[in-house]
Amino acid sequence: MMEPPKSPSLVKSRSKASVFQASVVHLAGDVEDLERQQRVLNKRVERITFHLDCFVRIKVILDRPEGVSFHVIADRRNSIEYLMRQVEAEYTHRYAFPLTSDGEEPEAPIEV
Numbered sequence: 001m002m003e004p005p006k007s008p009s010l011v012k013s014r015s016k017a018s019v020f021q022a023s024v025v026h027l028a029g030d031v032e033d034l035e036r037q038q039r040v041l042n043k044r045v046e047r048i049t050f051h052l053d054c055f056v057r058i059k060v061i062l063d064r065p066e067g068v069s070f071h072v073i074a075d076r077r078n079s080i081e082y083l084m085r086q087v088e089a090e091y092t093h094r095y096a097f098p099l100t101s102d103g104e105e106p107e108a109p110i111e112v
Helices: 008-027 031-053 080-096
Strands: 055-061 069-075
Touching (some): 031 055, 055 080, 069 080
């Protein structure tokens, strides 16, 4: 004999209950699992910290009457010449073609 079709709400509530039970079982796991998870989290934090240490945030202040200043994030391994080009590019992008009043970038003039 066939069972009547189950309503979607019953299926959802049962699946949520099984997920909850799985998480309770996971929390009651043995100490080795918890230690492994802690090692994985520590390794993840270590990688993120190492990655962030590879970069430096520099505040560029230009000696202009308008008081122009902005931040540049640069790779610590790059040379001063590369950083200089990066600052020039950032300045050009921000101030040579500023955003319009509606917040969009204007179309750059194309010279042929």
